[in-house]
Amino acid sequence: MPQQHRKLIAILVDGLSADYFDAHRQRMPHLSAMAEDGTRVVRLASAVPATSMPGRATMLTGAPPERHGAWGNHIFDGQTFRCALANDLKVPTIAGRARAAGRDVAAIGHAMVHPGDADCFYPPWWLRGFVDGSRFAKSARLDGGIYTDHVLDPDDRLAAAMVADGPLLLSADLAEDAAAALMNGMHNDQRSLAAVAALACSDSPPDLILTEVAMTDAIQHLHGFASDPAHWAFATADLLIGSLLQRLEKAGRLDEYVVAVCSDHGHAQMETALFPGAILPDHLWEAEGATLHVVARSAAERREAAERLAPFGVTELDSTHVPEPHRDRIATFVAPDRHSFEAKPDGLPAEQTMGPPKYVSTHGLRPGDPADDRFCAFYGAGIGRGSIDRAVSEDYLPMLAGILELPATDGDRPDLLG
Template identity: 50%
Template sequence: MMKPDASTHVSPLTIPAVTHQPVPSKAIVILVDGVSADYFVKHRYRLPTLSRLAGEGLSVERLRPTMPGTSMPGRASMMTGAEPQVNGIYGNHIVKDGSFICADAQYMRVPTIAKLATNSGLDVASIGAGLVDPADCNIFVPAWWERGFLQGSRFFKSLPEDRLGRARIIKDPEGRLAAAGVLDLFGFPAARNTVPSTPLMAGLAADHLMVNAAGALACSDNPPDLILTEIEMTDAIQHQFGYESEAAHWSISMADLMIGALVDGLRRVGRESDYAIVVASDHGHSAVHTALYPQAILPDHIWESEGATLHVLVDGSRDRTTVDQLLGQHKVEAWSSDHVPVAERALVATYVAPPGFSFEETPLGTTAQTPTGKPQYASTHGFRPGSIEDDRMCLFGLGGIEPRRLAGSSAEAFAPTVAQILGLSSASFAARGLL
């Protein structure tokens, strides 16, 4: 694909020119999984919708990562305005009863922006967004990827009995989805009935269904005040095909098209000034060349990979020293566990892989004693704290938000900024909003 010059960076087709007015009282928050700050800066010309939104609103060039820079900690800090050691979500998996379990909304220790909005009397819809409690929404559709996330966990058998069942329960007591023309949100093909490449296509279709449903609600006769949704396959496709691969470019461009269609729908019904469109990512991405297999290095320990970060359950300082030595033989660096809540901090030892390495499960057919190998993921995240690869993009556009560019901000400023848009008090947040 030929890179255009600066004069052709932005398509005029998707978003009309904005006349700046007071900040709106409604917001659509769209998480686009795994789009790094560097990717957005370098490839913005591929993303006309996001480029226009960023240029006409508040653009944060680098939203700094949480520790670790993985999905659930990134989402939780954005949704709560609190760091992992406070909100309780310090990994995609957290420790409960002596093992790691999948992070979930029920383990959040502080209120999310959804809960704060609902408690203030606002109308909230979560359409396929992770880490949102159904009780905090008037309309709730589970994240389509949640069942796969749960079943893919090595500790799947330790799930509460109702956990998997809840991943398909839609809450819509007034039938507002059907009234908006949304009839089936889980009708995409089952992976077991399709060829190996199809689950990626089915996932992208599921993303499209969720974003379309969010847009349909915003354009309906009864539009919510806050709509939360997300696009997940941008992350999965980068994992499989690699950072800046053609497949990655395509998937992120498709995300831009989905958001463009939503914005165009708002324009058609005259609501482009009613809603702020908030788009951000939960973490960045970067290529890796070697996998480290903790199963071979630490055969007697319980561990969980967070990309290029590793959490290990330890029994006291002596055990921690043993783990330090075993991993140190592979140039793995022991790290602080300050991101873990104080009550669990003594149990969880944290490690980061050397550059270009990530932690993975030992593949089937590989000798159990083999400590390294070719990574299953061509690209990952969760690198050493301070790594710019984990920085992500963030923007607040439309609805009269004044154009401004910030070089950087913390994830904890995200929720109070959404609160500002909604007209909510930000007194409960440690960080200040950005507007």
Template identity: 45%
Template sequence: MQRAKVFMVMIDGVSADYFANHRNRYPNLSALAENGFLVKRMRSPFPATSMPGRASILTGDSTVRHGIYGNRILVNGEFVPPQAEDVKTRTIALRAHEAGLDVACIGHALVDPEHTSVYVPPCWLRSCGFMKQGDQGARLLNVKDPQSRLAGVPLGLEATAASKPDDVSRITNFLWGDQSMIAAATALACSSDAPDLILTEVNLTDTYQHEFGYESREAHFSVAFADLLVGQITSQLARAGRLSEYAIAITSDHGHGPVHTAIYPDRVIPDAAWATEGAVLHVQVSSKADVQSVTARLSEFGVEPCDSIHVSEDDRTNICTFTAPPGHDFEAVPSSTPSDQFLGKSKHLSTHGFWAGAPFDDRICIFSGKHVPQGSCEIADETQFASTIGELLKLPKDFSAASLFEAQ
């Protein structure tokens, strides 16, 4: 059987519950689910935050194997944003590259440019996300397009990097940043030299939920915008006569859920180094006394310790993991907060990265198109997404988990 080409779109932060409850709002995603294969609940890795989710999407491995156990990982005694070279296992981009396939990464994080024919960095990596330019190697910020296959396609990266860092421009940046990445990826797929594997992201959905709340009007708008972008992909592929060549793979890196109260680790454990996004906290420790002290202090605010088996074995003895109580997250203390205040109103109205197995963190997963069987399953593990792409691309079956189709 001839291999399919694969067009993969990661839509940030769309939960399984959200899609199930509001699917009628989104005709393009619904059509793909009806005509393809729907996973009603795809689990997220723990912690269910952006970088662990992306790394598991790309590798099909658990966090302890691929090494990306948080949005910041411990490197030389400091919590820093992970880069592509920190991924310890083989990504789907590398596997496809080794098989001689043409790989294009258009704005997807944690992909090594060396494993692609065309590479465009994520817009958020260059400007308004939690990673700043100084956190990343220069090669991850540069466009790689040696054959000028994106000639004439506006990417807008320099304008993004120069935008004012206020809330309005940051939110607006995601609108046209997502649109420009999808437009570039679709232009490649419709060209005479269409890649075998395209990896891209839509990020507005996560930002709008953080800023405006789960199931807010703005959140509904953001998912509707993502749905329009998916429709743009399928309609343009159809007009170009390419739709029959591609399998469309849709997933999210994590889910989302409402929060109302922030815990300020700066105040609760002022002498400790820590990293967080959402309701999971990593704390650097050096002794049993450290562990006991940090655990006792955090417990005063309902924070629970949890096993750190998701952390790389090399770091596990130096990191303790904690989860916030329901409705809470961990945040840096705002500069104007009184010195005796340990809690406050959450900056984010919705977040992710809750306790292990939290239903909030379950996410969407849809496959549709060439060689995709029609059907559904109730629940699947995060490790099965990459192996399913591997099956469609006819790559060697040496993934850590069976594909979704094999499992059925």
């Protein structure tokens, strides 16, 4: 008889910081129960910069950005900044490693997973801008349309599992406004979690399922850290995870699956946006929240950028998170407390260098800033009650690999779950 391994559902809840959970855990009873009855990493540090694609890539690979290659939401290709994609990863992901070990893998809406590393694959609903263009566009399509080029379900398992739940993503006739987009996005998060539950409780449950709850980040960006909309978003995310746990228990699958919930970065309230386009009009740059990357083709250009940014309280960091061969050409800067970098809105005077932020809460803060520490907890089959005070970003992957009993690689850190 073949050896039976534990199965794993890994859920990324976008932007759930350790600080927010500690202050508002009563709003999230299911995550609180996971943290109390399972094993919680109290403070899991973020990758550098603490933004979406570097965070996801490090979670999936266990490697820092300078090794895995996704060192920003947009990476410099020698000519311009373009979106970081799964194809850019230079280190195998947990999905690829699990599949190579003979495990059955499903990726339902998880960014930075290559379709070729999954037996069942559905693209992230919020990455339409990545699929269709060169810029990051984290929003739902209000016409309800979806891109189907990368859907992979060769045995119709997802389609069969979702019969009782309806289609994975429903079309929506919604007005084109921000509130409608956020509601449509949360609806799509709900459909993704329903698909995960249907697959896990089906006759062919995957060994590894990767998924996301994405709108919690966007709602904080637009409405603020610990705002009423943010409270609603996280309470809703908690309900979605609670529903999944209840369905697993009812189907008798909670003894088979470990459920891991982790965020990609934290969040912090902003007061002022700095406009690099006005401060550095002759430079090519890319903003990553409170982190700024500037292309510096010479030492003189690097010094000039630093001198122009210094009066705004901006300080230069090293660029060790940038892989070769571009490390020497990227100057990395960080904004002062409660400041971020944004493109200047249309209609402002050319000389205006700062203003109210569009994203009133953000991340990508100075490396080591506790506001970018994030939530992480493991619950389910074989997970005992425990607490890990602190861990670095690269520690998450070895814990996933240990649950699945995958062979360790030379780059893996020790498995903190033991």
